[in-house]
Amino acid sequence: MTITAKYCNNCNYILHADKNHCASCFSDDLETKELKGLGEVYSYTKIHAAPKDYADIAPYYIVLIDLDEGLRITGRYIGESVEINQKVKVDNVDKNAYIFKALEE
Structure with a gap:
C-alpha cells in the first residue's frame, strides 16, 4: 500500500497530501506523488483509555x-509490541488513519 504526499516543485520540500502551499517557501506549485509507505518508528505511545469509537x-x-x-x-x-527505530510499512487505511505493521526482514 502507498501513501500520497505532495512535493514542492520550487524547493523540493515534502508535505502532507492535504496541504495547498509549501510550508518552506509558500509556493503553490505542488505535485502529488506516491510514497512507498516504508519507514521506521520515531516514537510511540500505548493507548489504554481510548475514545468511545476505539x-x-x-x-x-x-x-x-x-x-x-x-x-x-x-x-x-x-x-x-513496538520499538523505537523498528522498520515498519503501511498496511491499511482505516477511518482516515494509516495502519502500520512490522516489516518482515
Whole structure:
C-alpha cells in the first residue's frame, strides 16, 4: 500500500497530501506523488483509555513514523509490541488513519 504526499516543485520540500502551499517557501506549485509507505518508528505511545469509537481495540499503539522519503506521519500500529527505530510499512487505511505493521526482514 502507498501513501500520497505532495512535493514542492520550487524547493523540493515534502508535505502532507492535504496541504495547498509549501510550508518552506509558500509556493503553490505542488505535485502529488506516491510514497512507498516504508519507514521506521520515531516514537510511540500505548493507548489504554481510548475514545468511545476505539474502545473495542484498546489497548493499541499510536506511532510517529519517519518515512523513507523524509515525511514524518502519525498512525496506528498493529502488533503486540513496538520499538523505537523498528522498520515498519503501511498496511491499511482505516477511518482516515494509516495502519502500520512490522516489516518482515
